[in-house]
Structures are given as structure tokens and as C-alpha cells.
Amino acid sequence: MFSVKAVCLVEAIHLATGCPRLAGRLIHPAVCHVHHWTKRDIDPRWSSWTGPNSTGEAGVSAHQTKVMAKQEQPGLLIVEIGGVCGVLEGHVELLKKHFHLITMKEFLKKKERLSEKIKSVLIYECRPVIDRELLQSLPHLKVIANSGVGVDHLDLKLISSFGVKVTNTPHAVSDSTADIGMALMLASARRLVEGCQIAVSPQTEHFAADWLGDEVTGATLGIIGMGSIGYKVAKRAKAFEMKILYHNRNQRKEEEEQAVGARYCEKMEDLLQQSDFVILVVNLTPQTHKLIGKRELELMKPTATLINISRGAVVDHDALVEALQNGIIKAAALDVTYPEPLPRDHPLLKLKNIIITPHIGTATVQATRMMTEEAVANIQAVLNGLPIPSEVIPQ
Numbered sequence: 001m002f003s004v005k006a007v008c009l010v011e012a013i014h015l016a017t018g019c020p021r022l023a024g025r026l027i028h029p030a031v032c033h034v035h036h037w038t039k040r041d042i043d044p045r046w047s048s049w050t051g052p053n054s055t056g057e058a059g060v061s062a063h064q065t066k067v068m069a070k071q072e073q074p075g076l077l078i079v080e081i082g083g084v085c086g087v088l089e090g091h092v093e094l095l096k097k098h099f100h101l102i103t104m105k106e107f108l109k110k111k112e113r114l115s116e117k118i119k120s121v122l123i124y125e126c127r128p129v130i131d132r133e134l135l136q137s138l139p140h141l142k143v144i145a146n147s148g149v150g151v152d153h154l155d156l157k158l159i160s161s162f163g164v165k166v167t168n169t170p171h172a173v174s175d176s177t178a179d180i181g182m183a184l185m186l187a188s189a190r191r192l193v194e195g196c197q198i199a200v201s202p203q204t205e206h207f208a209a210d211w212l213g214d215e216v217t218g219a220t221l222g223i224i225g226m227g228s229i230g231y232k233v234a235k236r237a238k239a240f241e242m243k244i245l246y247h248n249r250n251q252r253k254e255e256e257e258q259a260v261g262a263r264y265c266e267k268m269e270d271l272l273q274q275s276d277f278v279i280l281v282v283n284l285t286p287q288t289h290k291l292i293g294k295r296e297l298e299l300m301k302p303t304a305t306l307i308n309i310s311r312g313a314v315v316d317h318d319a320l321v322e323a324l325q326n327g328i329i330k331a332a333a334l335d336v337t338y339p340e341p342l343p344r345d346h347p348l349l350k351l352k353n354i355i356i357t358p359h360i361g362t363a364t365v366q367a368t369r370m371m372t373e374e375a376v377a378n379i380q381a382v383l384n385g386l387p388i389p390s391e392v393i394p395q
């Protein structure tokens with residue numbers, strides 16, 4: 001979608017976000033605006049990431065990372081798209097403690113001299129093309145660290161054929177992304193965006209009876225994809241006294257199911273037929289591409305809402321437009337679309353029964369900070385031959 005040749009500046013910190021603010025998060029209807037994030041106070045609670053990885057092994061401690069940093073200052077190439085997303089200002093200092101930072105702009109200008117020095121690449125929540133040409137120009141590259149969990153924008157097989165490891169940040173993103181799933185579900189059920197629009201409209205008299213919503217309490221939530229984010233959604237939904245169904249490649253352990261009161265549906269069809277809210281939390285892979293199409297939408301209840309916090313391409317947008325226009329399902333709430341952003345004349349943007357946010361699953365001060373810390377821990381582990389907290393293994 002973007003090209004790595006786009007100008008990038010470490011100091012240019014821009015994230016696509018929007019307004020108005022609701023429940024401490026950013027929710028807005030179909031049209032989104034670009035805001036510029038400037039200086040931010042980083043929450044001091046977030047020290048270096050030291051959590052265990054998915055296999056329970058200990059991560060790299062802050063102390064270990066400091067010791068390593070003294071031993072060497074490897075070159076870290078920051079791959080970002082200037083003006084759309086980038087390294088948050090407060091994180092530059094954190095990265096500089098461990099690495100000599102090289103921006104893509106700098107790299108492209110002095111390729112001959114810099115290519116020998118770069119051992120790691122850091123990708124910030126953007127979708128750059130890491131292609132053969134770039135990989136060939138970095139002979140000492142050891143690791144590509146993705147900040148974020150989804151790596152569908154990376155050609156894992158190609159990267160691995162260069163002997164380069166890929167890492168991601170599943171621990172850092174799970175709470176904030178689960179939160180956005182709940183926020184979208186509640187916003188859609190209680191028609192918050194319409195409510196906001198009515199509250200600020202010139203008309204002074206408003207009748208709530210004209211736009212009644214639904215309660216999520218007691219409703220059935222179907223979670224498709226029960227990885228760490230899906231599980232965190234289940235934990236939250238339990239607190240809302242929802243009935244929880246889930247569909248996943250593998251069934252979770254009995255005690256994990258019991259802890260959140262979730263029931264496994266081996267067949268996704270069963271989940272679709274029974275749920276009042278269906279939330280998508282799967283990785284985008286060839287198997288999940290357009291997982292939800294016309295047939296699946298027709299299986300859902302006409303009163304049901306589809307929420308997508310995974311990747312846009314997991315849903316067939318044409319089928320979704322048709323389903324929303326014809327009352328096949330009641331509503332949709334999407335944090336992800338394809339492409340991102342949608343063209344301004346896209347039919348999804350013209351519908352009233354939809355909420356779209358501009359991929360803000362991880363857009364919190366805390367999650368972005370932890371993503372940088374988790375990425376640093378991953379890079380340090382690869383460069384120092386230690387157990388890697390979050391390595392992505394090509395399937």
C-alpha cells in the first residue's frame with residue numbers, strides 16, 4: 001500500500017486518529033480526521049518490558065538490556081512512513097539508549113556506507129514493503145522487529161530465506177486492542193455515535209425513545225479467534241455478564257474456558273447462528289482472507305452486530321455492504337478496513353448502521369510505549385543469542 005521510499009523522519013510523529021473522545025478512547029463515525037500527536041507525557045508506570053513470552057520463558061530484563069547496550073550500539077533502521085505514522089517522540093530517547101538510530105531517509109542517502117552497520121530493522125504500525133532489494137542491501141541484518149502483533153504485511157518466507165528473524169509485540173497490544181473491541185461493541189449497541197451527533201446538533205429537543213439501543217448484558221458474544229486478544233475480550237465480556245462462545249483453530253484448556261465462562265464452537269457456523277455480537281480477532285492469513293462473506297453474514301441473526309478488530313480483509317466488504325443495506329445483519333463496527341483509510345466514496349462510509357474507527361486498536365500511550373519496549377527486548381535477545389520473547393515463525 002505504501003512504499004518504503006516515502007520520506008521518514010524520526011522527529012515527525014504523526015498518527016492517524018480522530019475524535020470525539022469517548023470513554024477515554026477515540027471513536028468516530030464513518031468519516032475520520034487526521035490529528036497530529038505532539039509531545040506526550042509517557043506514563044511512568046511502564047518500565048522496560050520484562051514479561052514472560054507465550055511459552056512462559058522469561059523475557060529480557062531491563063538490567064540485562066542495559067548491560068547489553070554497553071557492550072555494543074548496533075545500527076537500528078527505523079522503517080516508517082512519514083506523515084502517517086511513526087516513532088512517538090518520547091520513544092526516540094528510549095531507542096537511542098540501545099541503538100544508533102538510522103532513519104530510512106538517512107539510509108537511502110548513504111546506503112553504501114550505512115548498509116554494513118545495520119543489524120536490526122524496526123517497523124512502526126505502518127505497512128511498509130520489506131522487499132528483496134532492501135533485504136539484499138542489508139548484509140548483516142539479523143532481525144526485523146514489528147511493533148504490533150499482525151505481520152500480514154511481511155513476507156515471512158522471503159525474510160527467513162535471508163536468515164533474518166521476525167518478532168512482534170503480542171503482550172503490549174492485547175489489552176488496548178481488547179478494549180477497542182469492547183468500546184466498539186458498546187458504542188454500536190448503545191448508538192453512542194448517533195447520540196453524540198444528536199447532542200451537538202442544533203436541534204435542542206431530543207427523545208431517547210427515538211433511538212433505543214440494546215443492552216450487552218446477558219447477550220451472546222461470539223469470539224472468532226481466541227488468541228491473547230480474543231481471550232482478553234472474553235475476560236471483559238464476562239464482567240458484562242455476557243454468554244461467551246468462541247471458535248478457534250484449537251480449543252483452549254478447560255480451566256481457561258471456565259475462567260471466562262466461554263464455550264467452544266468447533267463449527268464457526270454454530271457461533272454465527274447463535275451470537276448477538278460477533279467479534280473477529282484472527283490473524284490475516286490465506287485461510288482467514290474473506291472468512292466472513294455473504295454466506296456467513298446470512299447465517300448471523302438479523303439483530304446481530306459484526307465487530308472487526310483484526311484485519312479488514314477478513315471480511316468481504318461488498319458482502320458486508322449488502323448485508324447492512326438489506327437488514328441481513330443489524331450493524332457493524334470496524335476498527336480495520338481494506339484499504340485503510342477507505343476511499344471517501346466507499347459505500348461503507350454512506351451507511352448509518354456502521355461505526356468505523358481508523359485502526360486505533362493500539363493507539364494508547366501505554367500500549368505504544370510497551371510496544372517499543374517489547375520490540376527492544378526482542379531485538380536485544382536476537383542480537384545477543386538469548387531466548388527471543390516474541391518470535392514469529394513462518395508457517
Ligand SMILES: O=C(O)C(=O)CO
Pocket residue numbers: 147148149150151173177309359360361362
Ligand atoms: O497489533 C496490531 O497488529 C494491530 O493492528 C492492533 O490493532
